Amino acid sequence: MPDHDTDDLAPIHRLLAIAERDGWQAKLVAKFLLAWSDARSCGGFDLTDLWQVDRTVTANRVTAIPRIAAQRAYLATYGLAPRFERLAQRRGQTRAGASA
Numbered sequence: 001m002p003d004h005d006t007d008d009l010a011p012i013h014r015l016l017a018i019a020e021r022d023g024w025q026a027k028l029v030a031k032f033l034l035a036w037s038d039a040r041s042c043g044g045f046d047l048t049d050l051w052q053v054d055r056t057v058t059a060n061r062v063t064a065i066p067r068i069a070a071q072r073a074y075l076a077t078y079g080l081a082p083r084f085e086r087l088a089q090r091r092g093q094t095r096a097g098a099s100a
Contacts, residue, residue, distance in 0.1 A: 008067050009078060011060040016080070018057060019087055025053045030091050032061055036068055037075055037084045042091075 012033075019030035028049045034042035050058050071077075075084050 008071070011063040011067070012078075012080070014060050015057075015064060016083055016087070018060075020083075020090075025057060027091070028053055029057060029061070030087055033084065034088055034091065037088070042088060 015029050015033055019026055019033055031043060032045050032049065035045035039045075050061065075081055
């Protein structure tokens with residue numbers, strides 16, 4: 001399991017909380033997170049989505065990207081696979097977080 005602390009996962013947890021809501025912003029955040037989970041099955045992330053949400057949401061996504069890259073791990077490594085599975089099901093995707 002990669003080295004991480006609560007601060008490393010904070011932006012991801014904030015994004016998950018947003019993605020689990022209803023609305024256009026939640027849909028765009030879910031798309032971003034699911035692209036990390038499994039871009040082939042869940043679709044990719046459109047960079048123009050960054051300017052279509054509130055600045056705080058964009059800041060969380062921008063903060064999450066280098067943390068995801070540095071850890072080189074899939075979401076299952078952090079124990080988040082169940083939340084991503086529910087998110088994928090809610091957004092009509094077939095698979096999320098299968099890679100560990």
